[in-house]
Amino acid sequence: MKSRFIILTIALLLSALSPVVAQDVPTITIATWAGVDEAAEFQEIIDEINANTTEYQIVHQPTPAEYYTVVQTQLAAPGTGADMYWMDQDNMALKADGVFMDLSECLANSEPGTAGDLSDYYPGILAVNEYEGGVYGLPWIAQPVVTFYNKALFDAAGLEYPSPDWTWDDFIEYATALTQDTDGDGEIDQWGYTATDWPPPYIWIWQAGGELISEDFSSAPVDSPEFLEGLEFWLNNAYNPEMSPSAEIIAEQGFSEMFRAGQIAMFMGGAADDLDRVEGLDVGVVRVPGHPETGSHTTFAWNASTVINASSPLAQENPQLLCDALVAITEGIHNWKIVSPRISQATVEHLVAAEPRKEASAEAILEAAQDMRALPVFGNFAEFGTIFWTEFANPLLNDETDLTPEELAAEIRPELEDTLP
Amino acid sequence: MTDPGALNTYLPTLVRYVLVMIGIGVIMLVVYRVQLALGIKREAATGRTLVMPWLIGFIVFNVFTIGASLYLSFTDYNLFRAPEWVGLENYQELFDISFGTLESRDQRSSDVLARRHDEIIRVEIGDGGFVIGARSDSFWRSMRLTLLYAILSVPIGLAGALGVALLLNQKVKFLGLWRVLFYMPAILPTVAMLLLWRWMFSQNGIINSLTFPIWRLTSGEAPRWFTDPQLALPAFIIIGLWGVFGANSVILLAGLKGIPTDLYEAADIDGAGNWAKFRYVTIPMLSPALFYNLVTSMIAALQLFEVGAFIQTPESVGTFVNWLIYQEAFTLRNMGMASAMAWILLLIILALTALIFRSSSVWVFYQGAREERA
Numbered sequence: 174m175k176s177r178f179i180i181l182t183i184a185l186l187l188s189a190l191s192p193v194v195a196q197d198v199p200t201i202t203i204a205t206w207a208g209v210d211e212a213a214e215f216q217e218i219i220d221e222i223n224a225n226t227t228e229y230q231i232v233h234q235p236t237p238a239e240y241y242t243v244v245q246t247q248l249a250a251p252g253t254g255a256d257m258y259w260m261d262q263d264n265m266a267l268k269a270d271g272v273f274m275d276l277s278e279c280l281a282n283s284e285p286g287t288a289g290d291l292s293d294y295y296p297g298i299l300a301v302n303e304y305e306g307g308v309y310g311l312p313w314i315a316q317p318v319v320t321f322y323n324k325a326l327f328d329a330a331g332l333e334y335p336s337p338d339w340t341w342d343d344f345i346e347y348a349t350a351l352t353q354d355t356d357g358d359g360e361i362d363q364w365g366y367t368a369t370d371w372p373p374p375y376i377w378i379w380q381a382g383g384e385l386i387s388e389d390f391s392s393a394p395v396d397s398p399e400f401l402e403g404l405e406f407w408l409n410n411a412y413n414p415e416m417s418p419s420a421e422i423i424a425e426q427g428f429s430e431m432f433r434a435g436q437i438a439m440f441m442g443g444a445a446d447d448l449d450r451v452e453g454l455d456v457g458v459v460r461v462p463g464h465p466e467t468g469s470h471t472t473f474a475w476n477a478s479t480v481i482n483a484s485s486p487l488a489q490e491n492p493q494l495l496c497d498a499l500v501a502i503t504e505g506i507h508n509w510k511i512v513s514p515r516i517s518q519a520t521v522e523h524l525v526a527a528e529p530r531k532e533a534s535a536e537a538i539l540e541a542a543q544d545m546r547a548l549p550v551f552g553n554f555a556e557f558g559t560i561f562w563t564e565f566a567n568p569l570l571n572d573e574t575d576l577t578p579e580e581l582a583a584e585i586r587p588e589l590e591d592t593l594p
Numbered sequence: 595m596t597d598p599g600a601l602n603t604y605l606p607t608l609v610r611y612v613l614v615m616i617g618i619g620v621i622m623l624v625v626y627r628v629q630l631a632l633g634i635k636r637e638a639a640t641g642r643t644l645v646m647p648w649l650i651g652f653i654v655f656n657v658f659t660i661g662a663s664l665y666l667s668f669t670d671y672n673l674f675r676a677p678e679w680v681g682l683e684n685y686q687e688l689f690d691i692s693f694g695t696l697e698s699r700d701q702r703s704s705d706v707l708a709r710r711h712d713e714i715i716r717v718e719i720g721d722g723g724f725v726i727g728a729r730s731d732s733f734w735r736s737m738r739l740t741l742l743y744a745i746l747s748v749p750i751g752l753a754g755a756l757g758v759a760l761l762l763n764q765k766v767k768f769l770g771l772w773r774v775l776f777y778m779p780a781i782l783p784t785v786a787m788l789l790l791w792r793w794m795f796s797q798n799g800i801i802n803s804l805t806f807p808i809w810r811l812t813s814g815e816a817p818r819w820f821t822d823p824q825l826a827l828p829a830f831i832i833i834g835l836w837g838v839f840g841a842n843s844v845i846l847l848a849g850l851k852g853i854p855t856d857l858y859e860a861a862d863i864d865g866a867g868n869w870a871k872f873r874y875v876t877i878p879m880l881s882p883a884l885f886y887n888l889v890t891s892m893i894a895a896l897q898l899f900e901v902g903a904f905i906q907t908p909e910s911v912g913t914f915v916n917w918l919i920y921q922e923a924f925t926l927r928n929m930g931m932a933s934a935m936a937w938i939l940l941l942i943i944l945a946l947t948a949l950i951f952r953s954s955s956v957w958v959f960y961q962g963a964r965e966e967r968a
Contacts, residue, residue: 242924249673270674421818425797555926563732563909564712573910575702588710 199487201231201498203479204247204255206240218505222498229498248272251484256495257502260310261477262548265301268309269552269594274481274488275307279496286517288503289496298476298514301547310478311499313506315514316443317545318372318472319538320462324455326351326363326438335439335459337470337540341377341406344439344462348416351438364418365438367431368411370562370570372441372461372473378403379471379546380464385561386549386593393557393589395565396582404578408569420571443475444538445511450530458534460541474545476514479503512542519543557592560585618647667933677930684934690729696722703727714738733935735912741942742827743914744895747834752842752887754835756880759846773847780840788904791833795819826911830901842887849883850876878959885958889950896943915939 207215212235219231234255236243241264247254248267260267267273283289291299294312302310320335327334330351335343348365355363375385383400386393394400412420418431432440433451441461442448449456463470479502481488481495488495507513511528518524519542521535531538548554565585568574574581622643629639667684669677691714694706698721703713707727714734715726728734762773779787794800802809802816809817819829853876861871877884902917912918915935923932 245673245924245927267674270672272674421797421821424818424821556928559926567909571909573908574704576704580704584710 198227199229199491199494201229201257201487201495202234202255203231203257203259203502204234204236204240204244205259206237207233207235207259208237211235214509215506218502218509222501222505226501229494231498231502248482248484252486254482254485256482256485256487257499258480258482259313259477260480262301262475262550263554263558265310265478265480265550266552266554268302268304268307268480268550272483273309274483274492274495275309276311276481276496276499277306277308279493280308280500283500287500288507288515289500293515293517295514295516295542295545297545297547298474301476301550302478304552310480311503312476312478312514313503314445314510315474315476315512315542315545315547316445317474317512317538317541318376318441318461319444319534319541320459321432321440321442321446321448322457322459323432323435323438324457326435330438334457335462337460337537339459339462340465341462342465345410345416348410348439352416361414361418363436363438364431365416366410367417367423367428367437367440368407369420369423369428370411370567371428374404374407374566375546375548376403376461376471376473377406377464379473380467380469381406382464382467382469386551386557388549390549390551390593393586393593395561395586395589396579401578401582404566404569404582408578411570444531444534444541445528447530449534458537460537460544470541470544472541472545474542474547476547479506512538551594553592553594557589560588560592564588618650622646663933663936666930667937669930671929672927673929674927680930684931685938687931688730688733688934688938691734692727694725694727696724698722732909732912733915733918735910736915736918737912737939737942739827739830739907739912740896740898740915740939743830743834743898744892744946746827747831748888748891748895750831751835751891752884755839755842755887756846756884758839758843759850762843762847763850776839776843778839779836780844784900785904787836788833788900791836792820792905795829820905820907823908823911826907830905833901834895842891845887846880846883849880853879879961881958882960885950885954889947892946892950893943896939896946 203219205212205215212233215235216233219233223230244254244258244260244264280289280291283291286293288311291308295315298312298315299308302308302312322335324334327347330353332347332350335347344366351363351365352361353363354361378385378400381399381403383397383403384394385400411417418426418437423431426434426436429440429442429446429448431437432448433454435454440448444458449458460470461472479499481492481499485495507515507518508523508527511524511531513519513523513527519539521539524535524539525532551557565581569578569581576584625646626639626643629642630636634642666677668679668681670680670683671677690708690711692708692711694703696703696706696716696718699718703716703725706725707713708729711727711729712731713725713727714731715738717723717725758776762769762776766772796802797816797818801819805817809815817825819825857875857879858871861875866874897916898914899916899920902914903920907913916939919932919935919939922928922935
């Protein structure tokens with residue numbers, strides 16, 4: 174009786190497994206941080222790919238909560254995770270840990286002009302995915318920081334709108350002039366600009382000729398005069414009562430919310446942000462101001478990629494199939510997200526086709542994209558970033574240190590360099 | 595219609611779960627049979643067999659992981675590369691503390707502290723003072739916040755829980771309803787509760803609105819509870835008092851119900867007033883329940899996690915140690931350092947718990963123990 178029961182149970186389990194065993198077309202899973210709306214849009218891309226192939230079927234696994242904790246625990250336990258993952262620039266640091274599949278070989282024969290053609294990517298953005306001669310992810314977005322400005326506030330102050338060749342000096346002039354007590358109660362209620370630790374200081378540091386990390390990753394010259402010049406510009410603008418609200422007011426009323434409420438004249442945000450379509454606001458977009466002497470308008474680009482889990486069984490059995498699916502997915506995303514990280518797609522037509530609501534700002538966004546830079550990501554970048562922010566940038570920004578930027582930079586430099594490869 | 599993709603994704607996991615259960619069942623059966631074959635009595639064999647899954651789970655998921663974290667605390671480990679033995683390096687970094695004397699109030703802390711050390715505590719006395727700094731300043735700031743929170747919030751919370759239990763022990767109308775209402779906070783999701791508190795403590799929130807006359811007269815500006823380093827700890831303690839109305843009150847209420855009424859009658863005959871009865875009957879008889887609540891509340895306060903995750907504090911205040919450990923592990927991927935921090939926290943919890951246990955002989959009254967000694 175007992176043995177019959179055991180045999181019956183095993184038979185039932187095997188029959189439950191049969192759809193998996195009998196399936197001819199491999200299932201490829203992709204995990205993302207997409208929330209409800211983003212996941213629904215992404216599903217449309219996946220459905221289209223699935224409908225046009227008999228080679229594989231892609232299944233989306235949205236994981237909006239604690240995404241990177243989930244990803245790390247899955248990657249640390251080989252064979253348990255998805256086949257592909259979305260990774261932002263900071264987490265592309267995992268490329269140094271051998272957990273992502275090297276794509277160089279399987280992409281070698283990609284058609285020119287497709288998402289698999291590595292020569293079509295902005296080199297600085299692709300570099301985030303490169304490590305020791307290999308390529309570990311395909312970028313799907315490179316979103317440059319641009320300046321959104323409230324035209325009505327400029328008009329009311331009798332100011333010309335910022336032109337693409339504006340400089341730091343112009344910016345300060347505008348920001349100061351637009352900081353006003355509009356209702357005459359003795360308190361400022363409109364500010365020219367707003368900043369916290371965003372936008373990041375790298376923009377101004379790079380424009381001034383400074384570097385966070387040297388090109389060969391051998392030093393962190395945070396005490397160079399160029400670096401400090403850019404840093405000072407960043408420090409002087411944030412929470413400066415002459416042009417921007419205090420940290421407390423921002424914490425209370427919301428950062429971008431103040432711009433949406435018409436209290437802020439200029440806001441620096443990602444090109445894909447919806448600040449240029451706030452109901453009731455007429456908003457213009459222009460690239461970030463440039464350095465008055467170097468003339469550089471370099472801006473920071475937030476970027477993300479899709480990677481293949483090196484320990485996925487499919488990556489061992491059929492890496493080319495995964496690569497093909499990755500290219501198809503990435504192609505789809507390049508026609509959905511802005512800004513596409515591909516040089517051949519840097520056209521107004523392509524950008525507007527992907528996001529028709531950006532028609533008015535498309536030219537300014539593409540102009541900014543020509544000057545965008547990504548962070549120099551390396552294996553230990555998380556530790557580097559933490560030291561940079563918690564022991565250097567934030568204490569200076571929040572007046573939590575009694576050292577000057579020069580003194581703190583000299584003190585922190587060895588600590589930062591200890592983390593370099 | 596069932597999504598075939600989702601079925602293919604999740605079915606193998608379900609099958610694995612079922613297979614593991616069947617596997618454990620088979621092992622239990624084998625172990626049971628082996629015990630019987632060895633001549634062990636049927637009752638004992640059944641007991642051991644039934645406890646076996648729990649024991650295996652405890653060894654695999656508790657003993658092994660605790661041992662592994664101790665080992666990892668002596669390594670450099672990022673989850674993906676093999677752990678590299680570094681000996682006491684993680685602990686040395688955490689305990690790299692320096693002490694400096696201030697010759698004047700204007701002197702900068704950085705001038706008197708060792709290089710790469712940041713201030714944790716600065717005390718100004720007269721024209722001078724002293725500064726304590728550390729290389730792992732964020733850890734010690736967080737430890738300071740966590741310890742202060744535990745030391746201040748637990749006694750206040752216990753006193754509040756006792757007050758609530760005494761109220762619920764009265765003969766009032768709708769007692770059942772009151773008890774349900776006071777227990778409700780214990781079953782509310784912590785995250786929802788924290789978001790509510792965050793909203794209540796915002797600058798235009800209900801707390802600032804209610805205290806408007808006080809701060810208008812004193813500072814003239816509404817308090818910024820979580821961004822002002824002076825106010826963050828009091829705000830957290832107020833949030834912690836929420837737990838007063840929950841399990842602690844219920845345990846104390848059960849303790850109050852268990853006090854024999856003849857003790858109060860005897861006290862009445864002796865002419866004791868309400869205070870005397872509370873002081874000399876209620877408190878001693880309730881002391882085992884108070885002791886239990888003190889120990890569990892202290893451990894829970896030192897292990898607070900969610901508050902750190904949902905309420906950001908300034909760098910100078912630090913955060914709750916468990917949240918810091920999580921960040922060190924999963925944001926910085928320093929599993930070795932995170933494990934070392936966890937072990938220091940564990941030792942502190944053990945020390946405080948041992949202290950409470952040692953003190954219990956002075957203030958906890960166990961009727962059975964007294965009778966045994968007599």
